[in-house]
Amino acid sequence: MVDRRRGFTLLELLVLLGVLGIVALASAPHVAAMRSALELRAASLRVASEMTRARYGALAEGRTWWVRVVDATTLEVEPEGGDATRARLPGQTRFVASTSGGDVRFRPNGWGENATFTLGARGERRRVVVNQRGRIEVRPGDAS
Numbered sequence: 001m002v003d004r005r006r007g008f009t010l011l012e013l014l015v016l017l018g019v020l021g022i023v024a025l026a027s028a029p030h031v032a033a034m035r036s037a038l039e040l041r042a043a044s045l046r047v048a049s050e051m052t053r054a055r056y057g058a059l060a061e062g063r064t065w066w067v068r069v070v071d072a073t074t075l076e077v078e079p080e081g082g083d084a085t086r087a088r089l090p091g092q093t094r095f096v097a098s099t100s101g102g103d104v105r106f107r108p109n110g111w112g113e114n115a116t117f118t119l120g121a122r123g124e125r126r127r128v129v130v131n132q133r134g135r136i137e138v139r140p141g142d143a144s
Contacts, residue, residue: 015134017079039091043119044126044138050077051112051128051136058106069095069102069117089119096120110134114140 010033054077055141064080072094078084091094094101100115114132118127118141125130 016076028048028085033122036092038125040119040124040126041091043089043091043093043121044128045118046087046089047075047117048136049104050075051130054079055106055110055112055136058108059110062108064108065106067104067106069098072098091121093119093121097102097123104130106134112136 048103051067053099054067057079058065061079066076066078066080068076068078070076070086072090075087075089075095077086079088095117097118098115099114101118104113104115106112111132112130115130117129118125120126120141127141129137129139131136143144
């Protein structure tokens with residue numbers, strides 16, 4: 001009579017777990033780098049989104065709106081004479097430089113001021129650029 005039960009031996013399962021552990025250890029640095037890059041991308045898009053909100057707010061309401069860097073992880077959007085709202089950057093992303101002293105103004109006609117905000121995380125950089133016509137772009141930055 002033949003035993004038809006099938007399965008794995010304890011030794012086979014231990015070998016499989018060992019191989020999976022080695023693969024997980026080998027891929028961990030890549031996963032961390034990918035997560036950091038995604039957080040940096042999300043942060044730069046968040047900053048661009050807040051600036052777009054300020055620009056369209058200025059156009060819609062006919063008054064000046066400001067976008068300011070409060071600290072290394074916080075951005076503030078404020079209509080002139082109105083209440084400010086704050087947005088925090090995700091993860092380990094930080095503001096590392098600004099050409100405008102950390103703030104930009106959007107006039108009632110939607111025009112802005114030339115400004116570049118540089119964000120960084122784990123040696124990677126991205127820039128959010130505003131031109132005089134109020135156009136906002138997200139660009140890759142130089143690695144440090």
